[in-house]
Amino acid sequence: MSSKIRIAVLGASGYTGADLVRLAITHPAMEIVALAANQKAGQAMADIWPHFAPYRSLPRLVRADAIDWGQVDAVFGCLPHAASAELLSTLDERIRIIDLSADFRLNDTETYGEWYGVTHPAPHLLESAVYGLTEMARPRLADARLVACPGCFPTAALLTLLPVAEAGLIRDRNITINALTGVSGAGRGLKEQNLFVEISEAAAPYAVGAHRHMPEMEQELSRAFGKPVAISFTPHLLPMNRGELETIIVELADGKTLADLRACYEARYAEEPFIHLLPEGQVPATRMVRGSNHMVLNVFADRVPGRAILIAAIDNLVKGSSGQAIQNMNLMFGLPETMGLEAAPLFP
Numbered sequence: 059m060s061s062k063i064r065i066a067v068l069g070a071s072g073y074t075g076a077d078l079v080r081l082a083i084t085h086p087a088m089e090i091v092a093l094a095a096n097q098k099a100g101q102a103m104a105d106i107w108p109h110f111a112p113y114r115s116l117p118r119l120v121r122a123d124a125i126d127w128g129q130v131d132a133v134f135g136c137l138p139h140a141a142s143a144e145l146l147s148t149l150d151e152r153i154r155i156i157d158l159s160a161d162f163r164l165n166d167t168e169t170y171g172e173w174y175g176v177t178h179p180a181p182h183l184l185e186s187a188v189y190g191l192t193e194m195a196r197p198r199l200a201d202a203r204l205v206a207c208p209g210c211f212p213t214a215a216l217l218t219l220l221p222v223a224e225a226g227l228i229r230d231r232n233i234t235i236n237a238l239t240g241v242s243g244a245g246r247g248l249k250e251q252n253l254f255v256e257i258s259e260a261a262a263p264y265a266v267g268a269h270r271h272m273p274e275m276e277q278e279l280s281r282a283f284g285k286p287v288a289i290s291f292t293p294h295l296l297p298m299n300r301g302e303l304e305t306i307i308v309e310l311a312d313g314k315t316l317a318d319l320r321a322c323y324e325a326r327y328a329e330e331p332f333i334h335l336l337p338e339g340q341v342p343a344t345r346m347v348r349g350s351n352h353m354v355l356n357v358f359a360d361r362v363p364g365r366a367i368l369i370a371a372i373d374n375l376v377k378g379s380s381g382q383a384i385q386n387m388n389l390m391f392g393l394p395e396t397m398g399l400e401a402a403p404l405f406p
């Protein structure tokens with residue numbers, strides 16, 4: 059192995075793949091050896107991405123079957139679900155996999171089939187897959203061959219809910235998550251509902267009562283509560299490029315207070331480089347984290363007795379996908395966890 063981790067990015071012509079490349083360019087221990095696409099194979103990154111104009115030496119996009127896999131130590135799967143598992147399951151066991159799709163997040167293939175509408179292409183890989191919510195998965199990452207990065211909505215929701223669920227501070231019922239997202243969450247493919255005229259000067263919910271991230275959140279929350287949990291989750295599309303904000307209403311467990319929630323986050327996240335409990339009263343907003351791997355979080359009282367409001371913001375393309383993927387890679391390869399991810403948020 060060379061002194062750097064030689065990486066391939068599958069889906070480098072998509073939004074998460076491109077943001078991964080953006081971060082990899084300045085990562086001191088990553089060397090980009092291959093970039094793959096589907097319809098855009100054959101094109102140069104600088105031709106399809108205006109922000110890569112200064113980086114003409116990036117490898118040209120190829121189809122995955124044209125990659126010299128002997129040169130690759132780690133692969134990032136930035137592909138649609140099913141296509142991702144199909145391709146990744148053909149790779150040599152030596153190559154470590156960081157998958158950003160939904161393919162290896164759910165433990166059971168029946169739930170996957172129900173929500174994703176396809177038969178799982180590689181069920182034999184599920185057992186060894188580590189659910190890569192980094193802050194919760196550290197001990198299992200060093201030896202992992204396959205890491206399934208969480209969806210963008212579950213990332214913010216679970217980082218907010220898991221500590222207080224595990225500490226018995228909230229009830230396992232009536233958890234309501236309302237989320238706002240930027241349009242890059244839907245990928246670069248053209249969809250008429252995401253055209254400028256359809257989304258500008260507007261805000262609208264989608265996948266109401268039926269979003270695919272619910273089973274993923276329920277899987278992890280059920281583990282934390284030690285019993286099956288159902289949640290209510292409604293995403294809303296906003297006319298912004300990046301960013302995700304989640305407002306979560308919870309019921310406090312008997313005798314627990316807002317101060318208990320705050321103390322729990324202070325203890326759990328005090329040493330975390332990327333998770334920040336804001337000072338009392340400060341409201342999280344997407345502009346606080348844009349372009350960075352940070353998450354900001356705060357807790358607020360609800361007028362309804364016995365409830366609390368938890369709010370978190372992340373950048374869907376960084377902490378919600380490519381940044382978290384690199385954070386996982388750093389731990390898989392024994393590197394400092396924050397390597398290549400130290401950039402401050404972009405503002406204004």
Ligand SMILES: NC(=O)C1=CN([C@@H]2O[C@H](COP(=O)(O)OP(=O)(O)OC[C@H]3O[C@@H](n4cnc5c(N)ncnc54)[C@H](OP(=O)(O)O)[C@@H]3O)[C@@H](O)[C@H]2O)C=CC1
Pocket residue numbers: 068069070071072073074075094095096097098099135136137138139141158159160208209210242243244245246247374375378379
């Ligand atoms: N966008 C986001 O905020 C997040 C996305 N994700 C997940 O990450 C994955 C990538 O998302 P995103 O970057 O937004 O998607 P995009 O639609 O922007 O990009 C998809 C990429 O996959 C390639 N591709 C499509 N179909 C195939 C195929 N059959 N075989 C090989 N390559 C193919 C495309 O190539 P070409 O352009 O040549 O057609 C493109 O490079 C998805 O699974 C998504 O759900 C996860 C967290 C957040």
Ligand SMILES: CC(=O)N[C@@H](CCC(=O)OP(=O)(O)O)C(=O)O
Pocket residue numbers: 139158159160209210211239240241242243244245270271293295
């Ligand atoms: C705005 C928008 O459409 N966002 C996407 C989130 C992308 C994501 O995280 O999807 P996967 O779980 O498939 O990886 C969505 O709501 O489906």
